[in-house]
Amino acid sequence: MIETYIKKVASTTKRGDAREESYYPALAELLEQFSETERHKKVHVTVLPKKTEAGNPDFRVWDGKHSQVGYVEAKPPKANLDDIETSDQLKRYISTFPNLILTNFYEFRLYRNGQRVDNVLLARPYIPAKLKTIPPAEHTTEFLALLEKFFQFSLPTTFTAESLAYELATRTRFLRDQIIKEELREASGAGGKKILGFYEAFQTHLIANLKPDEFADLYAQTITYGLFAARTRANETFNRKLAYDLIPKTIGILRDIFHFISFDPPEQLQVTVDDIAEVLSVADVKKILHQYFKEGKGSDPIFHFYETFLAEYNPQERERRGVYYTPEPVVSYIVRSLDIILKETFDRRDGFATQSVTVLDPAGGTLTFLAEAAKLAVHEFVKKYGSGAKGAFIEEHILQHFFAFELMMAPYAAGHLKIGYLLEELGHKLSGDERFQFYLTNTLEMEELAQTSLPRNVFTFRRVALGW
Numbered sequence: 001m002i003e004t005y006i007k008k009v010a011s012t013t014k015r016g017d018a019r020e021e022s023y024y025p026a027l028a029e030l031l032e033q034f035s036e037t038e039r040h041k042k043v044h045v046t047v048l049p050k051k052t053e054a055g056n057p058d059f060r061v062w063d064g065k066h067s068q069v070g071y072v073e074a075k076p077p078k079a080n081l082d083d084i085e086t087s088d089q090l091k092r093y094i095s096t097f098p099n100l101i102l103t104n105f106y107e108f109r110l111y112r113n114g115q116r117v118d119n120v121l122l123a124r125p126y127i128p129a130k131l132k133t134i135p136p137a138e139h140t141t142e143f144l145a146l147l148e149k150f151f152q153f154s155l156p157t158t159f160t161a162e163s164l165a166y167e168l169a170t171r172t173r174f175l176r177d178q179i180i181k182e183e184l185r186e187a188s189g190a191g192g193k194k195i196l197g198f199y200e201a202f203q204t205h206l207i208a209n210l211k212p213d214e215f216a217d218l219y220a221q222t223i224t225y226g227l228f229a230a231r232t233r234a235n236e237t238f239n240r241k242l243a244y245d246l247i248p249k250t251i252g253i254l255r256d257i258f259h260f261i262s263f264d265p266p267e268q269l270q271v272t273v274d275d276i277a278e279v280l281s282v283a284d285v286k287k288i289l290h291q292y293f294k295e296g297k298g299s300d301p302i303f304h305f306y307e308t309f310l311a312e313y314n315p316q317e318r319e320r321r322g323v324y325y326t327p328e329p330v331v332s333y334i335v336r337s338l339d340i341i342l343k344e345t346f347d348r349r350d351g352f353a354t355q356s357v358t359v360l361d362p363a364g365g366t367l368t369f370l371a372e373a374a375k376l377a378v379h380e381f382v383k384k385y386g387s388g389a390k391g392a393f394i395e396e397h398i399l400q401h402f403f404a405f406e407l408m409m410a411p412y413a414a415g416h417l418k419i420g421y422l423l424e425e426l427g428h429k430l431s432g433d434e435r436f437q438f439y440l441t442n443t444l445e446m447e448e449l450a451q452t453s454l455p456r457n458v459f460t461f462r463r464v465a466l467g468w
Contacts, residue, residue, distance in 0.1 A: 070099030364404030
């Protein structure tokens with residue numbers, strides 16, 4: 001196996017016209033043969049197209065379904081790996097992908113969680129280059145041990161909220177900077193055109209001065225937190241394709257983005273999204289959310305995790321956008337105070353439960369305040385009129401007269417999830433075309449927004465005109 005590999009690589013070198021890509025088949029065959037022969041497990045080695053130096057490493061090694069083994073970044077045989085190791089490109093790769101091999105087809109370096117843990121010189125590249133002959137294999141035992149270590153990798157199964165946020169933030173930054181930005185720049189391909197379509201619609205109908213880099217940030221966060229949101233609804237099995245079915249139908253924009261992500265993404269985007277999905281697949285997300293609750297952080301663990309994630313992903317954005325959790329006692333005090341004002345000052349005897357009361361949160365975030373108001377309204381209704389008509393009350397009042405706007409996609413998704421869970425707890429599960437009237441929009445833009453179709457021509461940004 002090793003001798004055959006070295007012979008193929010040396011023969012390619014001896015031709016004199018070989019490019020880096022000319023060596024790919026030999027390495028892909030070696031990795032597949034090693035796994036099948038030594039480990040009795042079949043793996044798939046995918047050679048990833050790379051238009052620029054950005055994007056993913058050259059090879060993705062995976063189980064053929066959804067589980068990643070690792071990545072391989074290859075350079076020409078004449079490349080000095082000491083120089084490559086200090087390049088910005090490799091620094092990005094080893095900080096993002098926890099199991100990575102760097103090779104010039106003769107020397108192999110293995111990186112685990114950002115650190116080089118092994119390196120082996122299998123053969124000397126100057127022999128075929130200068131002497132035009134096949135070099136003898138060296139350090140074969142050590143090389144097989146390096147490959148075994150590479151194939152043994154598995155993601156940790158135990159995460160804290162902070163460690164999960166770190167893993168997701170690292171990959172989301174890579175997704176933003178190396179994949180989405182590059183797809184926007186190279187928008188000639190089918191996948192690039194679809195991402196460009198999302199960008200143009202966001203720019204035209206949501207944020208007029210949205211720049212490409214800002215969109216890439218918004219879109220990357222949307223993908224990661226959408227996957228997180230879907231994972232909270234999954235049981236054992238979870239992956240990119242299942243995520244679409246797990247996104248509530250009431251979050252139309254997110255479902256349309258995930259229809260593209262799940263079924264028709266460009267390969268570079270698909271690989272990174274799969275990597276994020278696998279991290280979430282092995283993480284016990286429900287346990288993490290429950291731990292937030294046990295630590296006394298209240299009953300809003302989904303937003304708590306977003307705050308944790310954003311603090312790791314982009315602390316400046318968190319501060320600029322004011323993504324800080326309002327303590328539940330403060331929320332409760334404000335909402336109950338408004339309920340008293342409605343009753344005593346405006347003669348709305350049922351407070352938030354009064355049918356003539358319309359509620360709007362113009363910067364809804366994850367619906368912390370509106371969820372508390374809805375919960376208080378339902379409790380007020382049940383206390384006065386019994387639970388028999390509670391379902392109709394939710395349909396005719398909460399879903400018709402409670403509104404919120406939000407500019408940031410991730411809290412928008414989290415808010416829809418939270419209100420969906422809350423309504424289920426209160427006895428009403430959203431079904432069919434039902435939705436809570438929470439809209440992704442810029443509250444400060446006052447002009448009426450036209451409808452627009454995005455990829456798949458299915459969803460529309462809408463402006464709600466409120467009459468008081």
